[in-house]
Amino acid sequence: MPGYRREDEGPRTKQHGWEAASVLCGRRAMVKKVWCRELFGKFLQVRYEPTQARYFSEPKCQDTVRLWYLAYRYLIFCLWLLIILCSVFEIGSVNPLGLLEKWPIYLTNWDLILGLVQSFLACVLVTRRSRYQEQPGFDASSLYYGKLEKFYWFMYVVTSSLALGVTITYWALIHDPAIHHVDVLNILIHVANSLLMIVDLCVTSVPFEFRCFWWCPFFVNFYLIFSIVYYLAGGLDKNGQHRIYNILDWEKPIMTLLICAGGLTFLVITHCLLCILARLRNHVYERRRKPFVSDAKNVKNMGKEPTYTRKNESCV
Structure with missing residues (x-):
């Protein structure tokens, strides 16, 4: 009957509308969840893998490891080791205090340890790469991006940002001419x-x-947590004060927390500046390679063999 159909169609249409709305909301929620997961997952991904693992064992100007680069890597390691030895034994200081037990409490010395570790890992990677190259049929693009490369990459990025942060923060906020001397150390x-x-x-x-x-x-x-524990344990700096740095005084927690937040933000800015510098480095090397690549193509088109075999060895 017509009346029965109209009475039955109302609830049925209303029920279908609720079902369609719930499905639509469910799809929107799913899309939103997937979008957020993809966005933040890609943005905060720890295990971001670069295109090739070869980047961690070769110089920017060559795609092979030559003797000069192997010597360069060991030279950098020796320089970091020399700096640490001078820091521990206060070689080059005009006013040595001789408090060896206080050496590990300073962030500067943590940065020195990071520099030594990352330079040692670089020596290991480059030495291993040079041995691989001696094998017939070696292809650098087939190198495996393993745990050693991941750890080296983490240490390298952290050391780079922290080194600049330590240098700028020290000379801008910590250095006191009445206490600190501008000496060799x-x-x-x-x-x-x-x-x-x-x-x-x-x-x-x-x-x-x-x-x-x-x-x-x-x-x-982790260092900030250590400084809090050190303060609560009654630790003193080399000058006998109940703090490590004058800007890291936990007797003034609010001010110190604001300074820590600003310092962490500054490290983020420092990292971004290093990323820009790295891209500028890549751009400069790519521009230097283009003339060599074009010359090689022209010679090949003329039916002649190019005078070199690797197109990106432009600064041999």
Whole structure:
């Protein structure tokens, strides 16, 4: 009957509308969840794998490891070791205090340890790569991106950002001419550390990604926790004060927390600047390679063999 159909169609249409709305909301929620997961997953991905693992064992100007680069890597390691020895035994200081037990409490010395570790890992990777190259049929693109490369990449990025952060923070906020002397040791531990990382960044092929901005602040948080524990345990600095740095005074917790937040933000900015510098490095090397690549193509089109075999060995 017509009346029965109309009475029955109303609830049925209303029920179908609720079902359609619930399905639509469910789909929207699912799309939103997947979108957020993909966005933050890609942005905060720890295990971001670069295109090739070869970047961690070869210089930027060549796709092979030559003797000069192997010697360069061991030279960098020796320089980091020399700086640490001078820092521990206060060689080059005009006013040595001789408090060896206080050496591990300073963030500067944590940065020196990181520099030594990452330079040692670089020596291991480059030495292994040079041995692989001696094997017939070696292909650098087939190198495996393993745990050693991942750990080296993490240490390298953290050391680079932390070195610049330590240098700028020390000379801007910590250095007191009445207490600290601008001697050889001070220059080594608060200037040479950043210079080593900047030079190394220009020579190596280690990638820098913006998504890794949180690696260095994550590591520094461990030092901040250590400073709190050290303060609660009654620890003193080399001058007998109940703090490690004048800007890290937990007797003024609010001010110190604000300074820590600003310092962590500054490390993020430092990492972004290093990423820009790394991209500028890549752009410069790519521009230098283009003339060599074009010359090789022209010679090949003329039916002649090029005078070199590798197109990206432009700074041999």
